[in-house]
Amino acid sequence: MISAYLIHLLIIIIIQLILSLSLQISIGYAGLLNFGYIAFFAIGAYTSTLLTINGVPFLLSLLLAAIIPAIFAYVLSIPTNKLKGDYLALSTIGFSFLVYAVLINWTGLTRGPLGIPGIPKPEIFGYVFSSNTSFLVLSIMIGLICFILIRKIVDSRFGKVIEGVRDDEPALKSLGKNTFKIKSITLMASAFFAGVAGCLFAHFITFIDPSSFTFMALIPVITIIIVGGLASIKGTVIATVILTLIPEILRFVGLPSSLVGPGRQILFALLLLIIIIYYPKGFFGKVEL
Amino acid sequence: MIFLQLLFNGLIAGAIYALIATGFSLIYSTNKFVHFAHGSVVVASGYMLYLFYNLVGINFWISVILAILCAGVLGWVLNRTAYTKLREKKAGSSILLIASIGILIIIESLILIIFGADVKTIGFIKTVKGLEILGAIITPLQIVIIITSIVLFISLLLLMKRTGLGKSLRAVSESRDLVEIQGISSKKLFAYSFIIGSLIAGAAGVLVSLEQNLEPSMGSSLMIKGFTGAIIGGITSVPGAVLGSFVLGIVENYGIWYLPSGYKDAIAFMLLFIFLLFKPNGILGVNKGWIKS
Numbered sequence: 001m002i003s004a005y006l007i008h009l010l011i012i013i014i015i016q017l018i019l020s021l022s023l024q025i026s027i028g029y030a031g032l033l034n035f036g037y038i039a040f041f042a043i044g045a046y047t048s049t050l051l052t053i054n055g056v057p058f059l060l061s062l063l064l065a066a067i068i069p070a071i072f073a074y075v076l077s078i079p080t081n082k083l084k085g086d087y088l089a090l091s092t093i094g095f096s097f098l099v100y101a102v103l104i105n106w107t108g109l110t111r112g113p114l115g116i117p118g119i120p121k122p123e124i125f126g127y128v129f130s131s132n133t134s135f136l137v138l139s140i141m142i143g144l145i146c147f148i149l150i151r152k153i154v155d156s157r158f159g160k161v162i163e164g165v166r167d168d169e170p171a172l173k174s175l176g177k178n179t180f181k182i183k184s185i186t187l188m189a190s191a192f193f194a195g196v197a198g199c200l201f202a203h204f205i206t207f208i209d210p211s212s213f214t215f216m217a218l219i220p221v222i223t224i225i226i227v228g229g230l231a232s233i234k235g236t237v238i239a240t241v242i243l244t245l246i247p248e249i250l251r252f253v254g255l256p257s258s259l260v261g262p263g264r265q266i267l268f269a270l271l272l273l274i275i276i277i278y279y280p281k282g283f284f285g286k287v288e289l
Numbered sequence: 290m291i292f293l294q295l296l297f298n299g300l301i302a303g304a305i306y307a308l309i310a311t312g313f314s315l316i317y318s319t320n321k322f323v324h325f326a327h328g329s330v331v332v333a334s335g336y337m338l339y340l341f342y343n344l345v346g347i348n349f350w351i352s353v354i355l356a357i358l359c360a361g362v363l364g365w366v367l368n369r370t371a372y373t374k375l376r377e378k379k380a381g382s383s384i385l386l387i388a389s390i391g392i393l394i395i396i397e398s399l400i401l402i403i404f405g406a407d408v409k410t411i412g413f414i415k416t417v418k419g420l421e422i423l424g425a426i427i428t429p430l431q432i433v434i435i436i437t438s439i440v441l442f443i444s445l446l447l448l449m450k451r452t453g454l455g456k457s458l459r460a461v462s463e464s465r466d467l468v469e470i471q472g473i474s475s476k477k478l479f480a481y482s483f484i485i486g487s488l489i490a491g492a493a494g495v496l497v498s499l500e501q502n503l504e505p506s507m508g509s510s511l512m513i514k515g516f517t518g519a520i521i522g523g524i525t526s527v528p529g530a531v532l533g534s535f536v537l538g539i540v541e542n543y544g545i546w547y548l549p550s551g552y553k554d555a556i557a558f559m560l561l562f563i564f565l566l567f568k569p570n571g572i573l574g575v576n577k578g579w580i581k582s
């Protein structure tokens with residue numbers, strides 16, 4: 001029983017980690033306050049769900065669940081490209097509300113608030129990852145690939161250029177860099193991995209509805225990357241593990257289940273406020289916003 | 290007359306958005322950061338009205354005044370606790386925005402815990418038959434909404450243009466240092482802008498709770514509407530924010546002529562993106578450097 005619960009938690013941690021690392025690319029490294037990425041998570045989840053339900057193989061739908069959010073990110077980057085910090089943040093939040101409104105209302109495609117049940121477990125070359133243990137193995141593999149790719153991106157020359165966008169955009173422009181392109185690619189990379197996380201989430205829970213992708217879902221991940229520290233992969237990993245485990249305590253202290261959700265949100269938001277007031281760099285952060 | 294009915298509906302929605310947008314743009318122009326928790330101040334005021342009038346049973350008008358005062362106090366407290374601390378640490382506007390999102394989540398979750406997730410109705414105004422004007426129906430409450438908002442805009446405009454406080458507030462939005470040199474405390478002005486903006490938000494909250502029902506999560510969507518209105522009109526100018534909000538309300542309501550009504554929110558954001566793409570400074574706004582041109 002305990003081990004089943006632990007496996008469940010580990011899978012959630014891996015999904016959360018991919019999501020936090022993906023946001024770290026745009027907020028931590030590029031300094032782009034992309035608060036709309038819950039929408040990319042949602043698009044990834046819905047893409048993969050709709051494809052696999054209609055018989056598309058899992059690997060192909062995983063790939064599309066990553067590419068389609070990236071295309072949306074490119075489209076989003078066009079109107080928002082000139083915007084600075086908080087303006088960008090609010091318009092990307094607007095984008096996530098837009099996607100949410102479509103998910104709720106386009107009932108022909110998404111079944112709206114009813115959600116889509118019975119999402120098949122992933123199947124690769126005839127092997128079905130039906131038990132949670134095998135799903136954990138799959139998540140670890142996908143999580144590891146994402147982790148290595150993200151590390152490669154941020155350590156590469158391109159990663160240094162992204163950090164240039166954060167620290168001094170005019171200087172970068174004066175060196176002849178096309179910052180529009182750089183920012184677009186950053187947002188796309190961020191959306192790509194958010195889509196992967198969405199795909200894993202959908203196939204793990206096997207049921208999705210728009211309520212998993214509200215604005216409220218933003219706060220845990222923002223808290224994780226701020227607590228762990230911006231532009232720090234190590235900090236993100238540690239913060240993801242700790243912050244996914246802490247709210248589990250609420251389940252054990254006998255709080256009524258209706259209070260667990262909001263209690264968790266308050267816990268995260270308070271932690272976020274305390275960190276940005278007293279430790280603005282987080283635990284392992286290199287930069288402040 | 291569907292055309293006229295939708296125009297009325299648009300004006301009513303616009304009046305509420307405008308009340309949110311004016312408070313928001315007042316706080317934005319003086320403090321230079323996005324006070325996203327403004328939306329939760331609106332909702333908190335609605336719930337305070339519900340608490341005083343429906344649960345405690347105080348006279349309706351006294352409850353309204355208490356609810357609006359609570360909103361003002363809440364705005365002051367938020368500024369005093371979180372924002373002042375962050376400003377002392379020289380936090381950038383992005384950090385203040387993240388803080389305000391955190392505050393919004395805390396207030397919404399607290400409302401959810403205290404009042405529950407179910408929809409609340411104030412029920413002070415009994416359903417009366419609306420007046421018929423040229424075939425369109427408008428209820429007395431909706432007339433009150435429009436009149437209240439117009440009165441509040443004119444008073445705010447007079448406050449900003451005619452009084453010393455208004456002049457200082459406009460000055461601090463231009464240059465904080467010059468205001469300090471003149472011996473005016475910018476800290477005090479920030480506090481005033483929060484109190485005034487939140488009182489207006491409180492009025493908006495009362496009107497929203499009478500016109501629609503109350504839900505804990507409505508704060509963020511109201512905030513996005515107010516923000517969209519403010520951007521469309523030009524975020525630095527309070528008249529611009531009013532104008533933009535009315536444009537938003539009207540476009541939204543004509544939009545659902547063609548699309549299912551659930552898409553109302555989506556229409557607002559499409560409008561936001563169109564403006565960001567083609568006219569990022571808004572209808573009346575001037576570029577003061579937060580958008581690179």
